[in-house]
Amino acid sequence: AATVPHAPLALSHEANPVRHTSLGSGLSGLVELVVERLLLADAVAAAKFGGTSPVADPERERALLGKVATLSARTGLPAETGVRFFRAQIEASKVVQRGLHARWRAHPELRPRERPDLASEVRPRLDRLTPRLLRQLKEAEPGRSGPGRCQARLTAARLAAQTRARLDKLHRDALRSALTPVCRVGAVDHRSGAVKGSGPVG
Numbered sequence: 001a002a003t004v005p006h007a008p009l010a011l012s013h014e015a016n017p018v019r020h021t022s023l024g025s026g027l028s029g030l031v032e033l034v035v036e037r038l039l040l041a042d043a044v045a046a047a048k049f050g051g052t053s054p055v056a057d058p059e060r061e062r063a064l065l066g067k068v069a070t071l072s073a074r075t076g077l078p079a080e081t082g083v084r085f086f087r088a089q090i091e092a093s094k095v096v097q098r099g100l101h102a103r104w105r106a107h108p109e110l111r112p113r114e115r116p117d118l119a120s121e122v123r124p125r126l127d128r129l130t131p132r133l134l135r136q137l138k139e140a141e142p143g144r145s146g147p148g149r150c151q152a153r154l155t156a157a158r159l160a161a162q163t164r165a166r167l168d169k170l171h172r173d174a175l176r177s178a179l180t181p182v183c184r185v186g187a188v189d190h191r192s193g194a195v196k197g198s199g200p201v202g
């Protein structure tokens, strides 16, 4: 399917018709990946449910954020931007995990039938998303500037994504919190645009 014979006029002939929508700003792609990561929290929760691993694993968080700082710089993002964004992803994951554990304790019939292995199955999937999320965060940079417009686009992208993924309230709330750094981060980047390769925070 390399060529589409009767395709409508190629969009590239227009003057960036999608530029001012959430789609054209890169925010949609970012939100989709954030949802993808958030849904992996279900697998993490299943891996940990009834086992000995607690939801919060500070050592894993430190290692991940160190990786994020390195990858951010390589992606052209201030390390602080990537780290702040990932802190929100981790917090959102913990909210989902705790919510699911409570749900499964209260409703045994909803418990997952299988327990994936955290180290060999679930974390590798999270790790594959990390550089993709950072690239998408970088790509969304134009859409993240201008806090008001950013919020409007981000909300539109979020609502579209949560409908598409049929998220329940637990995941919808976690998604909203996972996205809170997106527009604020844009504002920070704008002011400190010259600061490149700044060290990790925290």
Ligand SMILES: O=C(O)C(=O)C[C@]1(C(=O)O)C=C[C@@H](O)C=C1
Binding pocket: 044, 055, 056, 057, 058, 060, 061, 064, 089, 090, 091, 093, 094, 118, 123, 126
């Ligand atoms: O890897 C885990 O154990 C997770 O629970 C995932 C995750 C994350 O979002 O990356 C979330 C909470 C933990 O504190 C560490 C990492």
